[in-house]
Amino acid sequence: xxxxxxxxxxxxxSAVQVTVGIVxxxxxxxxxxxxxxxxxxxxxxxxxxxxLMGQSWNIIGGYTGQYSVGHAAYFGTGAYTTLILLxxxxxxxxxxxxxxxxxxxxxxxxxxxxxxxxxxxxFVLASIAVAEIVRLTALNLTSITKGAEGILxxxxxxxxxxxxxxxxxxxxxxxxxxxxxxxxxxIGVTWLVQHSKLGYYFQAIREDQDAAHSLxxxxxIWKNSALVISAAFTSLAGSFYAIFVKFIDPSxxxxxxxxxxxxLISIIxxxxxxxxxxxxxxxxxxxxxALRSNVIAEGLINSGLVSETSGIxxxxxxxxxxxxxxxxxxxxxxxxxxxxxxxxGYFRKMTAKRKGGKA
Amino acid sequence: xxxxxxxxVSKFFGxxxxxxxxxFEMSEGMIMGLIGPNGAGKTTLFNCITGxxxxxxxxxxxxxxxxxGLQPDTVCKLGMARTWQKVRPLAKMTLLDNVMVxxxxxxxxxxxxxxxxxxxxxxxxMEHKINFLAGGLPIGERKKLEVARVLATQPKLLxxxxxxxxxxxxESDELIQLILDIKSQGKITQMVIEHDxxxxxxxxxxxxxxxxxxxxxxxxxxxxVNNPEVITAYLGSxx
Numbered sequence: 001x002x003x004x005x006x007x008x009x010x011x012x013x014s015a016v017q018v019t020v021g022i023v024x025x026x027x028x029x030x031x032x033x034x035x036x037x038x039x040x041x042x043x044x045x046x047x048x049x050x051x052l053m054g055q056s057w058n059i060i061g062g063y064t065g066q067y068s069v070g071h072a073a074y075f076g077t078g079a080y081t082t083l084i085l086l087x088x089x090x091x092x093x094x095x096x097x098x099x100x101x102x103x104x105x106x107x108x109x110x111x112x113x114x115x116x117x118x119x120x121x122x123f124v125l126a127s128i129a130v131a132e133i134v135r136l137t138a139l140n141l142t143s144i145t146k147g148a149e150g151i152l153x154x155x156x157x158x159x160x161x162x163x164x165x166x167x168x169x170x171x172x173x174x175x176x177x178x179x180x181x182x183x184x185x186x187i188g189v190t191w192l193v194q195h196s197k198l199g200y201y202f203q204a205i206r207e208d209q210d211a212a213h214s215l216x217x218x219x220x221i222w223k224n225s226a227l228v229i230s231a232a233f234t235s236l237a238g239s240f241y242a243i244f245v246k247f248i249d250p251s252x253x254x255x256x257x258x259x260x261x262x263x264l265i266s267i268i269x270x271x272x273x274x275x276x277x278x279x280x281x282x283x284x285x286x287x288x289x290a291l292r293s294n295v296i297a298e299g300l301i302n303s304g305l306v307s308e309t310s311g312i313x314x315x316x317x318x319x320x321x322x323x324x325x326x327x328x329x330x331x332x333x334x335x336x337x338x339x340x341x342x343x344x345g346y347f348r349k350m351t352a353k354r355k356g357g358k359a
Numbered sequence: 360x361x362x363x364x365x366x367x368v369s370k371f372f373g374x375x376x377x378x379x380x381x382x383f384e385m386s387e388g389m390i391m392g393l394i395g396p397n398g399a400g401k402t403t404l405f406n407c408i409t410g411x412x413x414x415x416x417x418x419x420x421x422x423x424x425x426x427x428g429l430q431p432d433t434v435c436k437l438g439m440a441r442t443w444q445k446v447r448p449l450a451k452m453t454l455l456d457n458v459m460v461x462x463x464x465x466x467x468x469x470x471x472x473x474x475x476x477x478x479x480x481x482x483x484x485m486e487h488k489i490n491f492l493a494g495g496l497p498i499g500e501r502k503k504l505e506v507a508r509v510l511a512t513q514p515k516l517l518x519x520x521x522x523x524x525x526x527x528x529x530e531s532d533e534l535i536q537l538i539l540d541i542k543s544q545g546k547i548t549q550m551v552i553e554h555d556x557x558x559x560x561x562x563x564x565x566x567x568x569x570x571x572x573x574x575x576x577x578x579x580x581x582x583x584v585n586n587p588e589v590i591t592a593y594l595g596s597x598x
Contacts, residue, residue, distance in 0.1 A: 197463050197472075204460045207449035214409065214443075216435035216464030216512055272451075 028180055032173045041172040045244065047285045048179035049237055054265025054277030055186040056233035059193060061263065062271035064226040065206025066116070067124050070131030071262045073111070074104040074231040076254035078238030080138060083151045083248055092157050097239035104235035105228050107134070112224040119209065128256065135254035150249025175244050182240060186233050190274050193229070202226050203272070234262070257325070264328060268335050270342025279344045287331075291324045361420075362387045362548050363408070363516055368417035370400075370407050370572075377403040379572045380417070385516075390542055391550045392563030392580070396592060399569040401552045402444055405518055409441045410434040422515065435464060440514035442505040444521045444552070450494030454485060457493050457504055461511035472511075479507040483537060499530040506537065510547075517541070517549045523558055531558060538562050560584065568592070 032041060053075070061067050081100035085091040091099075115126040138145045145151070158168040167174040193199045201222045204212040213219055242248050252258075261284070269280025290296050297316035300306045306313045339346035361384040370378040378400045385391050393401050407414045408421075410431040419426040421439055429437075440461075449457050458476035459469070466472050480486055483503040488496065493504055502522050509517060519538070523531045535558055541547050542562075553559045559566065560580040568575040568583060570592045576583060583589055 196469065197467050200456065200460050200463055200469075200472075203452055203456075204449050207451060208447045210411075211443065211447035211449065212460070213431045214411075214435060214441055215461050215508065216432050217460075218430070218432045 025184065029177075032176050038172050041176050043285065043289060045172065045175050045179045046289075047281050048176075048183040049240060049244075050265055050281035050285050051183040051278050052179070052186050052237045052240075053234060053262045054269065054280050055183075055190055056230050056237065057262045058266045058271060058273075058277050059190060059202070059233075060226045060230035062266050062273070062276065063193065063199060063206065064202040064223060066223060066226070067263070068115075068127040068227070068230075069124050069256075069259050069263055070111070070127035070129075070134075071230070071234050072254050072256065072258040073107060073131040073134040074234040075238035075241070075258060075262070076134060076138060076248075076250070077104045077107055078235030079242035079248045079253040080145060080151075080238075081235075082239040083153060083242045084144060086156075086243075087151055087153050090157075092159075093239060093243045094159065097236060100235045100239045101232045104231045104238075108227045108231035109224060112227045113220075116220060116223045116227075128259070131254070131259055132256065135250050135256075138254055139250045145250070148249060148251070150247055150252075152247045153243075154246070156243050156246070169243075175240075179240060179244075182236060187274060187278070189229070189233070194274065198222075198225065206272070261328070264332065266342075268331065268342060270344035270346075273342070273344055276342050276344050280342070283331075283343060287327070288324055291320060291327060294320060296320060360387065361385060362422055363550075364418075364420040365404075365408070366418040366420065368404070368407055368414045368419060370403050370412060371415045376572045378407065378414075378569075381569070381572075381574045382417075383567050383574065383577055385548055385550065387548055388542070388545050389548060389564040390538065390562050391548075392559040392566040393550055393552045393569065394554075394556070394559055394566060394583075395569035395575070398571075400572040401569055402520060403572075404569070405441060405520055405550075405552065409439060409518060435512055435514075438513070438515035439518070440509035440512045440516075441518040442502075442509055442520055442522055444524065446498070446501045446505055448493035448496065448501050448504055451492060453490050453492055454480065454496070454504055454507075455489045458507045458511045461508040464512045476507075476511055479510045482510060482540075483507045484533075499526050499533075502526065502530075502534065503537075506534075510541075514547060517547050519549060519551045521552050521554065523553060523555055531555065535562055556584075 031044070035041065053071070057068070057071055078097065078100035081103050082093050082096040085096040085099060086093055111127070111130045115123055115130065118126050139147055141147070156169045159166045159174070169175070193202070201212070201217050204215065204217060205219060205222060209219060238253060241253065265280040265284055266277050267280070268283055269278065270276030294317065297320045300316060301308045301313055306316065308317075335342065341349070363385040365381055365383050368378055368381045369376060381404060393404070395401055403412070406412045408419050408426070410426065410429050410433065413428055421437065424437065426434060449460065452460070455473070455476055458479055459472045462472040462475035462479075466475070477489070480489055483506055485500060485503055485507065488500065493501065496504060506519070506522065523534050526534065538549060538551065539562060541549065551559065551562065563580050565577065566580055566583045567577045568589050575592055576586050576589050578586070
């Protein structure tokens with residue numbers, strides 16, 4: 001047996017890794033200078049947003065092992081706080097988002113104090129239940145949230161420092177940079193967590209709560225800390241989404257679907273790893289876009305594999321776009337069966353095998 | 360001065376008395392053996408002492424403080440640490456990380472925790488496996504991992520729940536030596552649950568015998584092996 005640990009590597013980054021990292025980040029910052037297509041920028045923004053959401057969940061789910069399937073609650077809280085403040089009080093989003101974070105932290109502490117009494121599957125069910133309560137509240141509290149009608153804003157106020165206008169949000173580019181910075185920040189935060197006492201305590205709780213408890217770890221405090229960090233960044237993702245899309249309603253920012261998608265980003269990429277959610281987003285964002293725009297059905301038909309007029313062809317064209325949940329389901333089954341440590345864990349294992357070590 | 364006083368501790372699960380009216384004292388630096396047939400309530404007593412169960416009646420006094428109602432993490436910070444009969448390694452973390460989790464109870468710095476952990480890993484002689492995943496270690500090494508991990512929390516009182524269970528004679532010997540080494544340093548008092556009579560007689564200064572939740576006898580190892588009631592409890596009255 002060779003010491004190999006895909007989930008908890010303490011080795012520092014090598015010079016090559018650091019160089020590659022800097023080059024990639026520099027390339028991402030330069031990207032909008034060369035690529036002007038709003039569609040491509042849009043996809044990149046979704047990718048960064050997905051990384052932010054997945055990585056936020058990873059802190060509570062991947063590192064601490066508390067599988068919250070109710071993260072839509074924090075996403076929605078961030079989105080609603082930001083847009084309600086903007087549309088009714090004309091408070092700019094970059095102030096509103098901080099209030100969103102504060103609201104989400106309060107919500108997280110309430111949810112944590114209730115749900116963390118439960119373990120394993122019972123915690124999962126409780127987290128779903130609480131998120132559904134939040135969704136139904138938003139749906140019925142029409143005086144504040146406008147209920148199912150949703151909230152629409154037309155203009156995002158220009159971002160100024162003093163009198164200098166930094167950006168007026170007239171193109172995708174400012175969103176691109178905000179999303180990129182947020183994604184980098186959450187990756188940095190995860191790195192800091194992993195390389196501090198927090199990371200050790202979170203993982204000890206994940207591995208064995210009773211053993212952790214006997215080693216002086218106060219379960220309530222540390223589980224709630226993990227949830228608060230996670231909720232704060234999920235809320236930030238919600239605030240960003242709200243000003244990016246400019247329209248929210250309970251079925252887009254608070255549904256159970258969204259909670260599940262947030263979980264999948266990490267599970268597919270590899271939970272409890274820094275780059276798992278990045279890899280998960282690389283898989284899921286293009287996949288969901290391909291399903292939405294029906295390129296898969298059209299591709300199959302155009303390639304001649306499936307006749308357009310056959311039963312299968314008609315079925316694919318009409319229904320595949322709505323079948324994303326089905327495809328996600330299949331993807332999860334495949335990942336759990338063949339790559340239980342996620343795509344990233346799978347490739348690390350393969351590389352280790354090629355180098356002659358046993359994983 | 361007694362470091363640990365158990366005063367009339369009882370623990371009921373519904374109508375079942377897992378411990379009833381158990382009392383004894385431990386003085387600093389000693390090794391107390393805790394023995395008894397299966398189901399005698401040894402592990403329940405451990406759980407009552409370390410905060411996993413609140414005792415139904417009675418008091419646990421450690422270092423002059425009443426421990427009833429304190430949570431296990433507080434108990435650990437006050438200087439009482441326990442191992443588990445069924446080992447509980449943090450499987451996906453390395454040996455070093457496991458022991459560091461223990462050390463982090465006393466420091467917030469990873470660097471200091473790493474030094475403290477390496478020191479304890481040397482005590483259990485496992486330096487060569489420092490970066491191995493805990494989940495992949497064989498049972499004997501997992502037991503030693505648990506010992507290193509609790510030692511890293513810098514306890515005054517160490518409670519070892521069947522650390523030799525499931526080990527071969529060579530491994531048992533190694534752990535016996537380890538327990539005696541800890542004693543000879545004079546800083547840590549130990550309470551040891553064990554089924555291996557030869558081992559318990561060799562290491563213990565005093566022995567408490569539990570039977571059906573009650574304290575049956577207490578004395579030096581020599582007194583215990585000659586006590587007719589203890590022999591009856593273990594071997595039956597036909598002996």
